[in-house]
Amino acid sequence: MTRPSQVRIVEVGPRDGLQNEPVTLPVAVRASLIERLLAAGLTSIEVGSFVSPRWVPQMADTAAVMARLPPNPGGCYTVLVPNLQGFEAARAAGAGEVAVFAAASEAFSRANINCSIDESLARFAPVAAAARAAGIPLRGYVSCVLGCPYEGAVAPGAVAEVARRLVALGCREVSLGDTIGAGTPERARACVEAVALVVPPERLALHFHDTQGLALANIRACLDLGVSVVDAAVAGLGGCPYAAGATGNVATEAVVADFARLGIATGIDPARLTEAGRFVTRALARARAAPASG
Template sequence: MSPLPSRVRIVEVGPRDGLQNEPVTVPTAVKVELIERLLAAGLTAIEVGSFVSARWVPQMADTAAVLARLPPNPAGRYAVLVPNLRGFEAAKEAGAGEVAVFASASEAFSRANINCSIAESLERFRPVAQAARAAGIPLRGYVSCVLGCPYEGTVTPEAVADVARRLAEMGCYEVSLGDTIGAGMPDTARACIAAVAETIPRERIALHFHDTRGLALANLRACLDLGVSVIDAAVAGLGGCPYAKGAPGNVATEAVVAELDRLGIASGIDPGRLAEAGRFITGALGRVPE
């Protein structure tokens, strides 16, 4: 057990992971203004979109246009998700500062979500990793379903650790561990992160917890003394859970910042400006702020 970190880096995933799960497509100008407001709040690591098929994820079809209209990010970089080498080339051409790839710890979820096995998905990412390295573009990795799968139920910490290790060996500077359906409890979250920390350095682990059952903050707290100091979150809790109709999705950035402040952990985020960004996007979506 380590002491709590003195500072946590928050990776804002609302503009991508959040908005892609919203039922409406947000105009490019609204996305750009949201990201500008997040920058003004002090967020420097922002995932702004993805270069996936517009047929499957129409909400992200304008990612290149979003990148073209964004101001420079002097203290950080804009990241995008890419599914394959073709997506990487599009991201590089659009000027993305970072790319991310997405694997699963569940074979059933991998086949249902991207129509291939875990091993096949990792092979698909290998040329992406090579191209990113050659271009000097940082590569981040996601692992989904780390605390449970909607198709096969329990996912073992060992399975998560194996996928995380392979992503790190491929060249991912950081591996984000996602509780995709919000199935985790503090004890299972802690066991999972501890297992992964046996295979890759703790400073290369990020926590990406969903709040489907209202336990995301408790799960995050359970892992903060394991030497992990990176948390993914989405402004206004954007996203919802596609496997639980009406349930929350990503843990809200506002809630994470407030909890870190309560624990005496610095985040560098201005809560007032963050709240303004949350009100802006909920207004654009026609949602009542929580």
């Protein structure tokens, strides 16, 4: 295969990025960030999650954030849901897509969501059924596809099996996450090649963290395998609470610039994207400074 001429970027900063920041941004600021991302040309935006605010306070009031957002006729607003209760809240809030999350590592699954991989997938079955009945698309995430903070290396076959089961549940797209940024181009490519044997590559997305500064190289290594969707976070937001020192997702700004050098279209305005990154960076700095001044 050859590199795609166009790639769809899924902006995950407002959820996956912000949920791993040490402070919680106000509803108005989170909504304003999403509006700026939309204005920059991003149409697939993960805007929040319906998980318990006790566990993830950064994602509290996602419904209030969504109530402030303008229509997104060219794409969708996605939210993460952990169970059927979360799905019902997402549907009531008008989510255009819901996402569920599993891991390729048993140890990480137990540390992250306190259950085995099998138990997590069983938990998502009623969510998938409800989404199908409501006509709401379902996205799946697989964590730790290139390494686990507890188990070390993860076999590509294990990743492929979880991805296959997510598609069997009803996921239209599966995002392969290098949660701790442990991957190399060779390992990233081997993983995607293995998964593509059981899930069509056009239904896969790359979700790489930049802990070792290799996220862009890992993405490039997979671009000729039929994958044309990449997750990224504005300003490189986030990290992983289960992996000490893990940096955030690859920055959307860096992905857009790299794709421009490769002649790959994204439909994103770099100047407006940069402004969105500056906006959220300033907002986080103010939020971090607030306790000291109060």
